[in-house]
Amino acid sequence: MLEQVRDRCRLKHYSLRTERVYLYWIKRFILANERRHPRNMGVAEVEAFLSSLATRDDVAASTQNQALSALLFLYRQVLGIDLPWMESVVRAKRPQKIPVVLSRDEVTRLLALLDGQVWLMAGLLYGAGMRLMECVRLRVKDVDFGRNEICVRNGKGGKDRRVPLPRKLRERLREQVERVRVIHGQDLLLGLGEVHLPHALARKYVNAGREFGWQYVFPSPRHSLDPRTGRKRRHHVDEAVLQRAVKTARSRAGIDKPATCHTFRHSFATHLLEDGHDIRTVQELLGHKDVATTQIYTHVLGRGAGGVLSPLDRD
Secondary structure, three states: OHHHHHHHHHHOOOOHHHHHHHHHHHHHHHHHOOOOOHHHOOHHHHHHHHHHHHHOOOOOHHHHHHHHHHHHHHHHHHOOOOOOOOOOOOOOOOOOOOOOOOOHHHHHHHHHOOOHHHHHHHHHHHHHOOOHHHHHOOEHHHEEOOOOEEEEOOOHHHOOEEEEOOHHHHHHHHHHHHHHHHHHHHHHHOOOOOOOOOOOHHHHOOOHHHOHHHOEOOEOOOOEEOOOOOOEEOOEOOHHHHHHHHHHHHHHOOOOOOOOHHHHHHHHHHHHHHOOOOHHHHHHHHOOOOHHHHHHHOOOOOOOOOOOOOHHHOO
C-alpha cells in the first residue's frame, strides 16, 4: 500500500518532501490503530487519531492539518474512499500571531555579519521577498538581468510570480551565475551536469537537464544520488546552510527577536508598506492568494501605488 502512496504522489507531481511527510503520517496512523489496514478503518478512526493529536500530543494546528491532508490523500486518492466531513474532530487552535519583523537597522546589522553566498541568499529573501525554498531552488534561466526581475517558479500553491531584482545584488548575482557556469562546465567534462527537472519535463525534453539555464543558481558543493531515480546529480544547496548562518548572525548582532530566514520576507512586506506601496502590489509580490493574508502586515490600506523599489535599494 505504501508503494501505492508513493506512486500516486509522483503521479500528482508532489515534491519528495510532501511524499515523505504523507508516508510518515500514514504509517503513524496505522501503528496507532494496531497495524490494521486503512481500508478496514474509516471516519471514526481518523477522527480519533486527529483528535488525539490535538488533545494528547498538543500539536500545532498546522501539524494537525498536515496529518489530515495525508489521511485524506490516502483515502481519496489511493483507496478511492471519500470520507464525509469530520465534524467531531477536535481541531488544534491556530493562534493569531503577529509576524516577527526586523527594523531596517536590524536588517543592516544582520546582513553585515553574513558574507559570500549566504549573504547573497539572505539579500534575496529580504530584497525580493522570496521564501527560503524559492531562493535555494532558483534556476539560472529565471534571473532576468535585462528587466531587473526574478521569476519565482512553482511557489506556494503552485503559482509563478515575478519579483524585483535588487540593484545592490545585481553584480554579485551575476558573478554567482558565472561561477555556476564554470561548475557546470566542469561537471559536463566529467559526464555529469544534469539537474532535476520538474514534473515530466525530463521525458519531454531529454537534454534539458544538461542545459545551463536549468542549473541552480545556488548549487550544492557536491554531487548526490537522486532518491527517486538513483542518478548522480548536483542538487541545490541545503537550505540548512543559510538557516544556520542567519541564526549565528542574529546572535552576533545582538538581536533578541526570534528572527529566522522567513523573517526577511515579513520585513520585506512591512517595509514596502511603510514606504507607501499599495497593499495589492505587495500582495502580488508575495504571491498571496487573498489580500486578507497580506493585511496582517498593516491596518492601513491604499497608501498609493508607484514603481516598486526594493527596500534593500533605499538610501
